Amino acid sequence: xxxxxxxxxxxxxxxxxxxxxxxxxxxxxxxxxxxxxxxxxxxxxxxxxxxxxxxxxxxxxxxxxxxxxxxxxxxxxxxxxxxxxxxxxxxxxxxxxxxxxxxxxxxxxxxxxxxxxxxxxxxxxxxxxxxxxxxxxxxxxxxxxxxxxxx
Amino acid sequence: xxxxxxxxxxxxxxxxxxxxxxxxxxxxxxxxxxxxxxxxxxxxxxxxxxxxxxxxxxxxxxxxxxxxxxxxxxxxxxxxxxxxxxxxxxxxxxxxxxxxxxxxxxxxxxxxxxxxxxxxxxxxxxxxxxxxxxxxxxxxxxxxxxxxxxxxxxxxxxxxxxxxxxxxxxxxxxxxxxxxxxxxxxxxxxxxxxxxxxxxxxxxxxxxxxxxxxxxxxxxxxxxxxxxxxxxxxxxxxxxxxxxxxxxxxxxxxxxxxxxxxxxxxxxxxxxxxxxxxxxxxxxxxxxxxxxxxxxxxxxxxxxxxxxxxxxxxxxxxxxxxxxxxxxxxxxxxxxxxxxxxxxxxxxxxxxxxxxxxxxxxxxxxxxxxxxxxxxxxxxxxxxxxxxxxxxxxxxxxxxxxxxxxxxxxxxxxxxxxx
Ligand SMILES: Cc1ncc(COP(=O)(O)O)c(C=O)c1O
Numbered sequence: 001x002x003x004x005x006x007x008x009x010x011x012x013x014x015x016x017x018x019x020x021x022x023x024x025x026x027x028x029x030x031x032x033x034x035x036x037x038x039x040x041x042x043x044x045x046x047x048x049x050x051x052x053x054x055x056x057x058x059x060x061x062x063x064x065x066x067x068x069x070x071x072x073x074x075x076x077x078x079x080x081x082x083x084x085x086x087x088x089x090x091x092x093x094x095x096x097x098x099x100x101x102x103x104x105x106x107x108x109x110x111x112x113x114x115x116x117x118x119x120x121x122x123x124x125x126x127x128x129x130x131x132x133x134x135x136x137x138x139x140x141x142x143x144x145x146x147x148x149x150x151x
Numbered sequence: 152x153x154x155x156x157x158x159x160x161x162x163x164x165x166x167x168x169x170x171x172x173x174x175x176x177x178x179x180x181x182x183x184x185x186x187x188x189x190x191x192x193x194x195x196x197x198x199x200x201x202x203x204x205x206x207x208x209x210x211x212x213x214x215x216x217x218x219x220x221x222x223x224x225x226x227x228x229x230x231x232x233x234x235x236x237x238x239x240x241x242x243x244x245x246x247x248x249x250x251x252x253x254x255x256x257x258x259x260x261x262x263x264x265x266x267x268x269x270x271x272x273x274x275x276x277x278x279x280x281x282x283x284x285x286x287x288x289x290x291x292x293x294x295x296x297x298x299x300x301x302x303x304x305x306x307x308x309x310x311x312x313x314x315x316x317x318x319x320x321x322x323x324x325x326x327x328x329x330x331x332x333x334x335x336x337x338x339x340x341x342x343x344x345x346x347x348x349x350x351x352x353x354x355x356x357x358x359x360x361x362x363x364x365x366x367x368x369x370x371x372x373x374x375x376x377x378x379x380x381x382x383x384x385x386x387x388x389x390x391x392x393x394x395x396x397x398x399x400x401x402x403x404x405x406x407x408x409x410x411x412x413x414x415x416x417x418x419x420x421x422x423x424x425x426x427x428x429x430x431x432x433x434x435x436x437x438x439x440x441x442x443x444x445x446x447x448x449x450x451x452x453x454x455x456x457x458x459x460x461x462x463x464x465x466x467x468x469x470x471x472x473x474x475x476x477x478x479x480x481x482x483x484x485x486x487x488x489x490x491x492x493x494x495x496x497x498x499x500x501x502x503x504x505x506x507x508x509x510x511x512x513x514x515x516x517x518x519x520x521x522x523x524x525x526x527x528x529x530x531x532x533x534x535x536x537x538x539x540x541x542x543x544x545x546x547x548x549x550x551x552x553x554x555x556x557x558x559x560x561x562x563x564x565x566x567x568x569x570x
Contacts, residue, residue: 004179008512012505012563043504043520044534066534068502069564123508 011119011126012069019073024080025062034143038065038136040128045071049136058082058090061137068129074117075133081114087141094138101127168544170195170451181514184552189334189362189493189540190518191384194448198388201447202440209443212436214413224439231442232429234449235394239379240370243399248429249437252393253361254284256380257328259395259432260357261288263408264378265326271297274323276354278303278311278340279530280333283523285359289328298325305530309336309485316345320352327354331363331379335522335538336485337468337493339363346375355401361385365542366464366491368457371396383441387542388448392441395432402428409434452543460543464492467541471550475539478557484536492541495522498557501564503537509560510537515552 029050038047047065051058061079066072082090096106101120120126168174171193176183185193205227211220213228229244236244250256265288269275275289279302293300301319304312311329320327327349332339346356357378363369365386371379378401382393397405407414407425411434416424425431452460471494476483480499498506507519520535521528528535539553 004181004512008509008563011508017564044525044528045504046534068504070505123511126504126508129504 007119007122011123013116013119015077015113015116016069016073016119019076020069023063023072023076025083026064026076027062028064029060029062032060032062034140036136036140038132038139040067040071040132042128043068045129045132047071047075047133047136049075049133049140051137051140053087053141056087058085058087063133063136067132068126070117070120070126070129071132074130077113077117078133078137081112082137091138091141094134094141097134098131101130170197171544172196172199174544178514178516179512184513184515184549186539186541186545186549186553187516187518188365188542188545189385189522189538191390192365192387192542193544194389194444195387195451197451198444198447202389202444205440205443210440213439214430227443227446228437228439231446234446235396238364238369238449238453239396240372241396242372245427245429246396246399246402248395248397248402248432249442250380250393250395250432251391251438252382252384253282253359253380254288254382256378256393256395257285257357257359258288259408260378260380260397261292263405263432264355264401265289265292265298266295267406269293269296269298269325272323273298273325274301274321275299276301276303276316276319276324276327276349278329279305280309280311280336280338280524280527281328281330282334282359282361283525285328285330285357286526289326299323302526303329305527307531308487309333309338309531310487311338311340311345313341313344317348320348320354322353324349324352324354326357328357328359330359330361331369332360332366332491332493333485333524333527334362334493335524335527335536336487336495337362337490337540338485338487339367339489339491341489342374342376350375362491362493365452365460366457367461377401383445383448386445386448387451389438389441389444392438392445394445397428399428402432405432407431407434411435413437455543463543464541464545467545467547467550468492468494470547471539471541471553474550474554475557478554478561480561481557484531484533493538494540495536495538497533497536498561501560503535505564506537506557506560509563510553510556513552513556513559515556517553 032050034051036049045067050062052060061083063075096109117130120130173193209223211224213225232244232247235247303316349356355377358376360379360381364381377398379396384390414431414434416426482497484495503519518538
């Protein structure tokens, strides 16, 4: 197998296909107390993240929208990763995950299943796809009103 | 890639691929298959050489020096204008205004013509298949003038609704701005008929020729349009240079839209008078090297023959339409009766972006997304498409590579993730 095919296989791991086909927490949330929109003007990927926060914790999180397999799987994995976490931890995870994909990953952090998304590092044009949901989450957590941008 | 043979400067027989240095490079360790020509075309050696030679031997500013080099640069610049005139078969070379490209050419007309001519309640008619650059300038100018923007709808197969077009044309229609060829779908619009109708209603017509000039002979006098805009970089020429054709009577009445050097006759603080067209619309030092490169590109396609290029690309389009259309799960987007060499499609279960990445790993460059035509995508009810677009150097092998890579993507997405 050539190097690039290995990179391709790393990008599209089974977990990605699984979450693309059957995204978790993929629904609107009528009783959400925070909602944020994310949009990638370059490729048209668009999603909405819903949050219910209680006692400083992400009690529930969900999303709807459309996009490529990477952005959909990333959103799905994100909801699993932050559900039940304290808000500060979710924010810290956003920062660390962003660093993992774009720069130097923080030492000693175990990203668990989110590691499957590191395949995008070989495809710089696709990093935005993997981070869109996270930027949107960040906006929902911090109450930013402008739609999240990946630029 | 190419099967087009033609005599070279050295008298031998070259194939297109040998004229385009970039086409022999490898991408991700695979031979490059370049199918993103609607975004920009690759450049032949003659264009690269012409620009480089200009800087080596003829560089100076134009229209201002008494010295030899300045005259030489001015001559080359004027020759470039004459090349564009010939390409479009305009009557006079002063009907050609150099711009940065199609976008700037359309903005020039929207601001200069539009802001001076449009009144509240006037109508600007565009179509649902326009590139954002033939939508947004008109929106901006409509906002400023109080004119209204009207849109000719598009059918499911990507053709203009001609009945709706006729119904939308009215006494208040002042401008009809339309793409010659749709960059997203490849549809070739029936310009002579559209232009005749629009003129009969008293409207001016601007044609966005960005996707046409490299792929078919264009004759602005036969078309009868008032304005025609194109970009050099989609015509095997450099980026940052393009042109606007405008009928002389119209350009003569249009005010400047940018001020500066080169566009004036006399300047005083009380009153400045402007140069006649085309200088009136070319403020500041222009992209002289770009004009030289564009002239070389025009010479190149003229030498090959735009009719031969058109025939070659039509054959490729027919072949690609059949080969890609035959793949299970592929839906062709844009199946107009009259098309240019652009093939847009979607693949069941695979987002265009994912497809683009997988094709990229096979050395195949295509475009994935909305192609700067978001209203068109909305109309067709899709977030975007994958788009393969052809040029004179593409051939059947490129289509075969495309088909194989689409199958590979399907295998990955439907067959358990093994590339
Ligand atoms: C139909 C059409 N119009 C306008 C443009 C804009 O051209 P440019 O970006 O060179 O100004 C393009 C290029 O993408 C196009 O395809």
